[in-house]
Amino acid sequence: MGRIQTINPATEEVIQEYETMPKVQVLGIAQQCHDAFQVWKNYSVKERAARISNLGSVLLKNKKKYAALITKEMGKAISESIAEVEKCAMLCSVYAKQGKQWLAEEVVEASGKKHRVVFEPLGVIFSVMPWNFPFWQALRFAVPALLAGNTSILKHASITTGCALEIEQAFIEAGFPENTFRTVLADHATVAGLIASPLIQGVSLTGSTEAGSRIAEQAGKHLKKVVLELGGSDPFIVLEDADVDAAAKGAVTGRTLNCGQSCIAAKRFIVVKHVAEQFSAKFASLMSSIVIGDPMKEETKIGPLVNADAVNTMEAFVEDAVQKGGKILCGGKRKKGRGCFFEPTVITNTSPQMKIVREEVFGPIAPVIIVKGEKEAISIANHSEFGLGGSVWTKDLKRGERVARQLEAGSVFVNSVVRSDPRMPFGGVKKSGIGRELSVYGLREFVNVKGLNVFGWKSERLLSKPL
Ligand code: NAP
Numbered sequence: 001m002g003r004i005q006t007i008n009p010a011t012e013e014v015i016q017e018y019e020t021m022p023k024v025q026v027l028g029i030a031q032q033c034h035d036a037f038q039v040w041k042n043y044s045v046k047e048r049a050a051r052i053s054n055l056g057s058v059l060l061k062n063k064k065k066y067a068a069l070i071t072k073e074m075g076k077a078i079s080e081s082i083a084e085v086e087k088c089a090m091l092c093s094v095y096a097k098q099g100k101q102w103l104a105e106e107v108v109e110a111s112g113k114k115h116r117v118v119f120e121p122l123g124v125i126f127s128v129m130p131w132n133f134p135f136w137q138a139l140r141f142a143v144p145a146l147l148a149g150n151t152s153i154l155k156h157a158s159i160t161t162g163c164a165l166e167i168e169q170a171f172i173e174a175g176f177p178e179n180t181f182r183t184v185l186a187d188h189a190t191v192a193g194l195i196a197s198p199l200i201q202g203v204s205l206t207g208s209t210e211a212g213s214r215i216a217e218q219a220g221k222h223l224k225k226v227v228l229e230l231g232g233s234d235p236f237i238v239l240e241d242a243d244v245d246a247a248a249k250g251a252v253t254g255r256t257l258n259c260g261q262s263c264i265a266a267k268r269f270i271v272v273k274h275v276a277e278q279f280s281a282k283f284a285s286l287m288s289s290i291v292i293g294d295p296m297k298e299e300t301k302i303g304p305l306v307n308a309d310a311v312n313t314m315e316a317f318v319e320d321a322v323q324k325g326g327k328i329l330c331g332g333k334r335k336k337g338r339g340c341f342f343e344p345t346v347i348t349n350t351s352p353q354m355k356i357v358r359e360e361v362f363g364p365i366a367p368v369i370i371v372k373g374e375k376e377a378i379s380i381a382n383h384s385e386f387g388l389g390g391s392v393w394t395k396d397l398k399r400g401e402r403v404a405r406q407l408e409a410g411s412v413f414v415n416s417v418v419r420s421d422p423r424m425p426f427g428g429v430k431k432s433g434i435g436r437e438l439s440v441y442g443l444r445e446f447v448n449v450k451g452l453n454v455f456g457w458k459s460e461r462l463l464s465k466p467l
Helices: 023-040 045-061 063-074 078-102 134-147 158-173 188-196 209-221 244-260 273-288 308-323 374-382 397-406 439-443 459-463
Strands: 003-008 013-019 114-121 124-128 151-155 181-184 200-206 225-229 234-238 266-272 327-330 345-348 365-371 389-393 411-414 447-454
Touching: 003 063, 003 158, 013 158, 023 124, 023 151, 023 181, 023 188, 045 063, 045 078, 045 134, 045 158, 063 078, 063 134, 063 158, 078 134, 078 439, 124 134, 124 188, 134 151, 134 158, 134 200, 134 439, 151 158, 151 188, 158 181, 188 200, 188 209, 200 209, 209 225, 234 244, 234 374, 244 266, 244 273, 244 365, 244 389, 266 273, 266 374, 273 327, 273 345, 273 365, 308 345, 308 365, 365 374, 374 397, 389 397, 397 411
Parallel strands: 124 151, 124 200, 151 181, 200 225, 234 266, 234 389, 266 365, 345 365, 389 411
Antiparallel strands: 003 013, 114 447, 327 345
């Protein structure tokens, strides 16, 4: 058994210590979830939706408590933590309302008397989740999975173990039958053991591309269905006809939400030469005026990064860029004193060799890449191993749509930062992931899409040859 220690990144004080569960205990929980599945799968969608709706109410009732815990464990500004919990409640209300329609049988006209496409649950689905949106990521997966009739086990990032335990309690408080949703505190070896267990029917991971590849390998070995929501390096394209002020404001939001630690954060700012100077100056001026500090205070816009390692990583990114000729327009340094704070940073004079251009930067550093025009912007945007999101800024909406359609990404936005919405599919292409979450597409990831075919009983029919 190992130990998990949670640390407040704003104060660097230990919050709590936990022991990971031995493998035998985790497999016991899987058995309980498997047994619960035999009952839960027979609940009607209406009955399941009623619990999902209750879960939304529980989240809203406890939102201040949950938000404080999120902020304490991973450091995001309290206003963002509140917004995260509220968004989870919205997710519950969308699925509670749409579930019946999205899981309704489909009628197909074929050669028999009756043909239906039926969506049946698979069993116990295992989720491995990250710390950056500890409530949102876990629930974005669990709510549709349970609504479809599956039961689920969560192994959360160790950084947000307290959140993982609160989420489990929230399901209980919402009246879900025992063992429909469980949290396990497990190390990576136990995760592998659980994926291998015949009690598990599918795996969903949100996290880094590296973890996704490992988990997919283990799931592939045991022929388990996987959904992977991985890293991104979203392009943020500013064309010469953009409203530069709006684009600069959008750039700040896109780069600094969650202190820059979001998979769909704008991470590469690709700006047409004509407006590059104006955009960069405005962007840097807004970035340097952001209030950084105690994330528990309402007025704070940016809290600390998740831990000391993340600060060291940001420093190394800046050092690499400067060594290769990058010019810092603002920020570039850690904040002195206690806590894992790093200044919002804008870097120009960038080149493709720099790590801030090539890799996923999980923090508030923004590289500005200057291009001649639309064609080069699209080409650079697509020159990435990632394909999660992207946004395009222009006053010509038709042009914006045309550019958006050419971006290799799971979600594209014109004149808006990339954001997730329960009514729209979410996911990535290339190394950003496999499969989708949210909307009807997410709901149908962990189901058996069953073809039900009924023919008449007369014996002469049996003489005709099936194809
Ligand atoms: P991470 O290090 O990959 O961890 C994610 C989860 O996977 C954690 O629960 C972690 O557990 C577990 N894990 C990692 N390696 C594992 C292994 N070999 N075996 C079993 N479990 C393993 O990612 P993170 O630092 O928490 O999150 C940041 C990354 O997630 C970024 O790349 C970000 O872009 C991505 N992300 C993607 C989305 C999306 O929707 N596409 C959303 C949010 C975040 P431990 O904590 O115990 O190591």
